[in-house]
Amino acid sequence: MRSGDGLGGKAARGGIIAISGQLARSIVQASSIVVLARLLEPSAFGYVAMVVAITGFGEVLRELGLSKAAVQATTLTKGQRDNLFWMSTGLGILLSGIVFLAAPSIAGFYEEPVLEEITRWIAVTFALNGIGAQFRASIQRELRFTANAVIDIAGPTLGLLVAVTMALGGASYWALVGQQLTVAVVVNIGLMLVGGWFPRLPHRGEHMRDLVVYGANLLGAQSLWYASSNIDTILVGARLGPTAAGMYNRVFQLMKLPITQLNNPAMRVALPVLSRLREDGPRYRAFLVRGQAVLLHLVVPVLALAGALAGPLIEVVLGPAWLPAVSTFTALAVAGLFQAASFVANWIFMSSGQTGAQLRLALVTRPLVIVAVIVGSFWGMVGVAVGYAVSMTALWPLSLWWAGRASGIDIGVLFGNALRAIVAHVLAAGMAAGAVALISAAHPLYDLAIGVFVMLAALGLEALCWRRLRDDLRGVIGVRSLLRSRPA
Structure with missing residues (x-):
């Protein structure tokens, strides 16, 4: 069997394992959203979201793009791996200290004194994540998808148990802080235990420039992406207070659930595989096209139906107290559709080493997202969501065009894949x-059941009449054989 076929087999098995693991994690995270929304008041979520929206930028700085640099590198020596570990660990500890000292300023910005102690506890996670970062990169680089999946299930599961226990004990927002700390501790201990190596002292003779340049470019793009993706929560919290911020955060997390739970494992499989295939143009393009189609036809229907049935969905998942956020959720679901359609551009940038082009794209587009959200904030929480949706829609074709120009890949097929899935x-x-x-059942759960049935029937009818859509859906069902197949 050719090495390419072996890689395809690993990708297929990895995709199945990663998606299965992410399905389990999705159940845990969905349970967290449903259960904690009924145990805690919206302001509790708002307090933590207001802090994380700012401190999360530190997590982007802490990462410095070094994990992705390690995963995509064609070769990585043990000495380079050790150096990357110490860089990630040092940055994590440094940022923990900076965030800890910045706690009074963050509380002062929002004019909410309770945020000071929350910030100090959240700061601990930077050091923990810094220590575990290169262990995760090694696991991903070695295509050890089962170990990755088990760790990513164990952390959120134990975190949810801690949060529920604390919430039942009346801990309010501290239950959410405890959840974040538990996840960080469990995940990073797990990564170190299964990593299979022990870091040695730094090595001066190792060539680190290419890895650092790759990471620095990626850091710039990710920093702009983070700022544009979290300015909405910051604005809602600063202008409307913790209760509105909590509502916005919960519906935003509900919208992101299908995106993160499917894109994250897809990225973990796609990045190392595409990085190895980048010298084999036909196989690279075949994997890219098929991977994008599978991801889109898993994510887009969930977001489309969720946005269309936002009222009954919010009532069932979060409860009647959260119904004021229905319009906000609908707008965010639209944003999610086009955000998912843009993910393949990131696959291209990172797997082909074109993080400089990715940074230039971010420099052009992400300030526009920030402006759109700021303008929308004058119309409250819904205006913020609409501004975000408009900007994500505009970014979709631009990001594909930019990635195609930088890499030399014909993006026509990728654009057609996404447009077909969305329509x-x-x-x-x-x-x-x-x-x-028209039917309007007596209970929102029945409304959801009717909606799912009608959508499946409509999709089946579309597939009968639309051959390209039918082929796409066959590809989703036969993902393993598609990943193993050789391009013509």
Whole structure:
């Protein structure tokens, strides 16, 4: 068997393991959203979200793009790995100290004194994540998908148990702080235990420039991405207070659930595999096209239906107290559709080493996202979400074009994949929403059931009439054989 076929087999098995593991993690995270929304008041979520929206930027700085640099490198010596470990660990400890000292300033910015202690406890996670970063990179680089999946399930599961226990004991927002600390401790201890290596002292003779340049470019792009993706929570918290911030945060997390739970494992499989295939143009393009189609036809229908049935979904998942956030959620679901359609551009940038082009794209586009959200904030929480949705829609074709120009890849097929998925699933979701409006069952759970049934029926009808869509859906069902197949 050729080495390429062996890599395809590993990718197929890795994709199945990663998606299965992420499905389990999705269940845990969905349970966290549902259960904690009923145990804690919106302001509790708002307090923690207001802190994390700012301190999370430190997590981007702490990462410095070094993990992705290690994963995508064609070769990585033990000495380089050791040096990357000490760089990540040192940055993590440094940022823990900076965030700890910045706690009074963060509390003062929001004019919420309780945020000071929350910030100091959250600061601990930077040091923990810095220590574990290169262990995770090694596991991903070695395509050890099972170990990665087990760790990523164990952390959130134990974190949820701690949060529920503390919430039942009346701990309020401290339950959410305890959840974050537990996840960080469990995940990073797990990474170190299964990493399979022990860091030695730093090595002066190792060539680190290419890794650091790759990471620095990626850091710039990720910093701009983070700022543009979290300015909404900061604005809602600063202008409308912790209760509104909590509502916005919960519906935003609900929207992100299908995106993160499917894109993250897809990235963990795609980046190391595409990085190894980048010298083999036909196989690289074949994997890219098929991987994008599978991801889109898993994420887009969920977001389309969720946005179309936002009312009954919010009532069932979060409870009646969260219904004021329905319009906000609908707008965010639209943003999620186009955000998911843009992910393949990041695969191209990172796997081909074009992080400089990725940074230049971010320099052009991410300030526009920030401006759109700031303008939208004058119309409250819904305006913020609409501004975010408009900007994500505009960024989708631009990011694909930019990635194609930088890498020399014809993005026409990738654009067609995404457009076909969005049109098909949004149309089916619209039919589902119309059916629910006409029938209107006595309970929101019945409305959701009707909506799912009608959407599946509509999608089946579309597939019968639309050959390209039918081929895409066959590809999702036969993902293993697609990953193993050789391009013509």
